[in-house]
């Protein structure tokens with residue numbers, strides 16, 4: 001689940017101009033740990049990620065919301081997806097099966113359909129967990 005190259009480049013260029021970017025380590029704030037900073041009168045937590053890597057992931061996000069690509073999830077979409085996945089641990093209802101297929105198509109440009117094939121549904125769920133993992137960085 002990689003972002004297109006032009007999106008990756010755009011993100012890297014934005015980071016290089018950002019005051020929170022650490023040139024030496026190429027990280028967003030303190031390497032690995034991240035740190036809290038004030039931005040637009042709000043406290044935000046920098047991720048500490050290595051931006052050469054993070055910018056490649058399609059659903060990665062900038063904690064300051066500076067990236068202008070439309071490959072990121074909105075917070076509402078993230079919460080919706082997280083909520084859905086939290087209820088599909090032991091069993092999947094028909095409605096959830098449908099919703100999983102819809103979100104799989106939406107975020108992964110797939111042709112997923114609701115399925116009675118358990119391994120197929122599990123595979124779709126796992127793909128959607130990867131979307132969440134990228135978003136959460």
Ligand code: SF4
Nearest residue numbers: 015018021028062064
């Ligand atoms: S991810 Fe955002 S906050 Fe972090 S260095 Fe890049 S532009 Fe700055």
